[in-house]
Amino acid sequence: xxxxxxxxxxxxxxxxxxxxxxxxxxxxxxxxxxxxxxxxxxxxxxxxxxxxxxxxxxxxxxxxxxxxxxxxxxxxxxxxxxxxxxxxxxxxxxxxxxxxxxxxxxxxxxxxxxxxxxxxxxxxxxxxxxxxxxxxxxxxxxxxxxxxxxxxxxxxxxxxxxxxxxxxxxxxxxxxxxxxxxxxxxxxxxxxxxxxxxxxxxxxxxxxxxxxxxxxxxxxxxxxxxxxxxxxxxxxxxxxxxxxxxxxxxxxxxxxxxxxxxxxxxxxxxxxxxxxxxxxxxxxxxxxxxxxxxxxxxxxxxxxxxxxxxxxxxxxxxxxxxxxx
Amino acid sequence: xxxxxxxxxxxxxxxxxxxxxxxxxxxxxxxxxxxxxxxxxxxxxxxxxxxxxxxxxxxxxxxxxxxxxxxxxxxxxxxxxxxxxxxxxxxxxxxxxxxxxxxxxxxxxxxxxxxxxxxxxxxxxxxxxxxxxxxxxxxxxxxxxxxxxxxxxxxxxxxxxxxxxxxxxxxxxxxxxxxxxxxxxxxxxxxxxxxxxxxxxxxxxxxxxxxxxxxxxxxxxxxxxxxxxxxxxxxxxxxxxxxxxxxxxxxxxxxxxxxxxxxxxxxxxxxxxxxxxxxxxxxxxxxxxxxxxxxxxxxxxxxxxxxxxxxxxxxxxxxxxxxxxxxxxxxxxxxxxxxxxxxxxxxxxxxxxxxxxxxxxxxxxxxxxxxxxxxxxxxxxxxxxxxxxxxxxxxxxxxxxxxxxxxxxxxxxxxxxxxxxxxxxxxxxxxxxxxxxxxxxxxxxxxxxxxxxxxxxxxxxxxxxxxxxxxxxxxxxxx
Numbered sequence: 001x002x003x004x005x006x007x008x009x010x011x012x013x014x015x016x017x018x019x020x021x022x023x024x025x026x027x028x029x030x031x032x033x034x035x036x037x038x039x040x041x042x043x044x045x046x047x048x049x050x051x052x053x054x055x056x057x058x059x060x061x062x063x064x065x066x067x068x069x070x071x072x073x074x075x076x077x078x079x080x081x082x083x084x085x086x087x088x089x090x091x092x093x094x095x096x097x098x099x100x101x102x103x104x105x106x107x108x109x110x111x112x113x114x115x116x117x118x119x120x121x122x123x124x125x126x127x128x129x130x131x132x133x134x135x136x137x138x139x140x141x142x143x144x145x146x147x148x149x150x151x152x153x154x155x156x157x158x159x160x161x162x163x164x165x166x167x168x169x170x171x172x173x174x175x176x177x178x179x180x181x182x183x184x185x186x187x188x189x190x191x192x193x194x195x196x197x198x199x200x201x202x203x204x205x206x207x208x209x210x211x212x213x214x215x216x217x218x219x220x221x222x223x224x225x226x227x228x229x230x231x232x233x234x235x236x237x238x239x240x241x242x243x244x245x246x247x248x249x250x251x252x253x254x255x256x257x258x259x260x261x262x263x264x265x266x267x268x269x270x271x272x273x274x275x276x277x278x279x280x281x282x283x284x285x286x287x288x289x290x291x292x293x294x295x296x297x298x299x300x301x302x303x304x305x306x307x308x309x310x311x312x313x314x315x316x317x318x319x320x321x322x323x324x325x
Numbered sequence: 326x327x328x329x330x331x332x333x334x335x336x337x338x339x340x341x342x343x344x345x346x347x348x349x350x351x352x353x354x355x356x357x358x359x360x361x362x363x364x365x366x367x368x369x370x371x372x373x374x375x376x377x378x379x380x381x382x383x384x385x386x387x388x389x390x391x392x393x394x395x396x397x398x399x400x401x402x403x404x405x406x407x408x409x410x411x412x413x414x415x416x417x418x419x420x421x422x423x424x425x426x427x428x429x430x431x432x433x434x435x436x437x438x439x440x441x442x443x444x445x446x447x448x449x450x451x452x453x454x455x456x457x458x459x460x461x462x463x464x465x466x467x468x469x470x471x472x473x474x475x476x477x478x479x480x481x482x483x484x485x486x487x488x489x490x491x492x493x494x495x496x497x498x499x500x501x502x503x504x505x506x507x508x509x510x511x512x513x514x515x516x517x518x519x520x521x522x523x524x525x526x527x528x529x530x531x532x533x534x535x536x537x538x539x540x541x542x543x544x545x546x547x548x549x550x551x552x553x554x555x556x557x558x559x560x561x562x563x564x565x566x567x568x569x570x571x572x573x574x575x576x577x578x579x580x581x582x583x584x585x586x587x588x589x590x591x592x593x594x595x596x597x598x599x600x601x602x603x604x605x606x607x608x609x610x611x612x613x614x615x616x617x618x619x620x621x622x623x624x625x626x627x628x629x630x631x632x633x634x635x636x637x638x639x640x641x642x643x644x645x646x647x648x649x650x651x652x653x654x655x656x657x658x659x660x661x662x663x664x665x666x667x668x669x670x671x672x673x674x675x676x677x678x679x680x681x682x683x684x685x686x687x688x689x690x691x692x693x694x695x696x697x698x699x700x701x702x703x704x705x706x707x708x709x710x711x712x713x714x715x716x717x718x719x720x721x722x723x724x725x726x727x728x729x730x731x732x733x734x735x736x737x738x739x740x741x742x743x744x745x746x747x748x749x750x751x752x753x754x755x756x757x758x759x760x761x762x763x764x765x766x767x768x769x770x771x772x773x774x775x776x777x778x779x780x781x782x783x784x785x786x787x788x789x790x791x792x793x794x795x796x797x798x799x800x801x802x803x804x
Contacts, residue, residue, distance in 0.1 A: 013575065013591070013593040013594075013595070013598050014593055014594045015575060015577065015581050015591060015592065015593055015594075016581070016592045016593060016594055017578065017580065017581050017592070019594045105557065108382070108557045108562070108566075109556075109557045111382075111566040111570065111576075112566050112569045112570040112575075112576045116381075119382070120380055120381065120382075123380060123381075123382050124380060127379070127380075168594065172594075266594075270594070270595050272595075322594040323592050323593065323594055323596065325580075
């Protein structure tokens, strides 16, 4: 056995532009997936409550953060118009097609930072979705299409987790994923916050039940809710689950646990802390120490508005602190 | 009426030169294997190959076509095979030529002995857009001007090889050489067990060593190398990313770079870091907005000053275009002899310089037999293949030629050798050329292989991918 083995370690630098590309590539992959989930929840709601399908589709568009853009191009909120806008419309920068296209353009730009498997999974997702979303989607095909979108993004995630080195490339990618996810979950909650308010919740009508389930469904949590809380839906539990539960992978607390973890890894690698570390740490502490009662007492809507604002600021700070451009 | 670019010439076929005897020696083992294959299986393999290329994203952009912004270069699964003996002769000729090119560049930007000796007309240099006055008196690190060269070679017979072009600026296509081999090994592993083919996959390592070998003297033991690309919308972006990735170096754009403390530095997540060697895939004109095109966003403001100060290596050096200009090309036999003291091992294709009145007269009279090219053209654009053009096309071209003769050269229409390709109707001969890749630093390195381009249209002589050309894996036999 050789005793004086010396390891020659190459410290590959990361371009700011590459970090930026990785961050946005993952934001857009996450966005595509969340968009499919949102449409899925909308579809279920519309099927259940046929008397106000249009209202349900409207709130889906608002949750997607695209109401103004939608209103510019459409006059009615229906399954056909909303689905088309959120899945296929390339003039909507957040549609699934636009998101996958942007994700792939970013992936192409940072190709040298990705494993072959990761790049190919993104490229193949783009090829498959481009083909599938080329023509308007028939109602009967919609569930299969949504399923395929989720499957493609799952394949990308699988290739990514399975093959990427855990270095700063991984950290910047994960930051993109979790900043986007936190933003999406917070928006979904904010659109429906009023159905969670205590004054209404005491009524607990069937209609409310559907609304609550819809919120959970749009983050794929309608089944796992029951593994964590009592079987009946309670607004406070739902809010707790999506905001504070550290084991729920789409909750704000979960997202900030990993945002902090990856920012700390970067600080360790680079030996330097920045403004983004402060911001992330503050939000994380708030979520860790907070109780849902306090949040309700000081106003759920206000809490969510502040959260979305701080989360956006964090994204800007990360970009500035790590020379994204 | 034959469409542009098509002729029927009796050409030398590299596998089966005549129907009566069997295949040529380099092809015997392959041909035997091929005869045993089920045609349906081969067709399937061809489809597999296309899927691999599409999935990997080995695509290129075609300028001027909005619809197909990303296309595949067609790949043919029949390899082009060169014997070890043929290859050794080729490499001797190529090495000699590459030495002469670098000596010529050094001379042209310094004492200009070759002009004083009257071997090349002075005005050919002085009035040439590819000549960069900014390079006068500049000696690049290690004295190398053109580091990466793709020499285009055509064959017309058993022992007849000619250099068609010296690509001494930024030759592209090497990623196809590597991916074609990779694909062939995936599709037909059994072939590589049967036939000993020289490997090409160490090209990226050789390129890295080669670039490290020409780093500025102040760079230290481990120079930082980067590939400069115009960006992901460039037609050759895949290759830029591929090479950076395979070498394990950064892929940078102009926007990532700036001058910091007398060096070129790239913006990283930890601030600016110095670069020592830049393998640039950006044309001279865009390299430095302060020196060349002021509106360029693809280059780095001030890089020429850093270069002249000897603090960065640019590969290939700015101004190397003067050596592969088509008008200079016609003087290559003289250039080789002038700097190496020996006759050129690899011949030139006879070339008429239309700037010379006698030549112009000849070319206009024989336009139906000749290939006429623009001096600064490339990619198969702006050329006329006389025998394949209709009368109206020839007349239109003759008018352009007469108006600006200095802009053109003419060559005989060579019967480029053919190699079989797999078509829907079975094997059929198609014209090919060959681009081996040469690396120059402290020494000359040539990987045994290259890019074989093939004109896929029956009878066509234009092999450029932008004009419907495809590629083949190129085997140099270890025999």
